[in-house]
Amino acid sequence: MAAMxxxxxxxxxxxxxxxxxxxxxxxxxxxNSGVDYTAWTSDKTFTxxxxxxxxxxxSHKVDEVNQNDYKSCSTSNVLKSHGGTTVTITLSTSGSVYFICPTPGHCDNGMKLQVDVKASSTPGGSPPSTPSPPSGSPSTPGTPPATTTPSTNQPPSPTSGAASIVANMNVLGVSVVLATLLVAFRG
Known part of the structure; x- marks a missing residue:
């Protein structure tokens, strides 16, 4: 038992x-307004x-909506609404997910995003493709500065440190419990 x-x-x-x-x-x-989100998703695989x-x-928000409301830019049946100036959304199920900006006129002018999510075949999903640099994307006052990493154009995750700490604490907690059991079985 102790060996196990x-x-x-x-x-x-x-x-x-x-x-x-x-x-x-x-x-x-x-x-932001003026961004082609269909082109942005074209070289990415989301899992x-x-x-x-x-x-x-x-001046913007993020609303998660169903497919019909995405197509019509309607905010009458919002599934989830996010304010602030930064929001992180975890893709938790496979299938299509739809986002629009509910500010009048923004969605109609292209500020909408459809993400097709695949089931994860490996733990943690797949790495993103290396995106091409944006062509002449003007900076809007109040927009957070861009941060890029050479290989994936991803900023550091604001929660990655916390996620690692939580994961390590879980492993540590399980380790302490197992060590206690090991001592109990030996003694």
């Missing part, structure tokens, strides 16, 4: 914390567990 507990402890300590890919919607242009980070100024 020790083996399980070693296995748990060796398991890495896994999370999905993070995409900054619109890359450096953010969630369950990935996150979308919407960066925008106070």
């Amino acid at each position: 507990a020790t083996a399980l402890l070693v296995l748990l300590l060796a398991a890495p914390a896994v999370r999905g890919a993070q995409y900054t919607v619109g890359d450096t242009a953010g969630w 369950v567990g990935d996150t979308l980070v919407f960066n925008y100024d106070t």
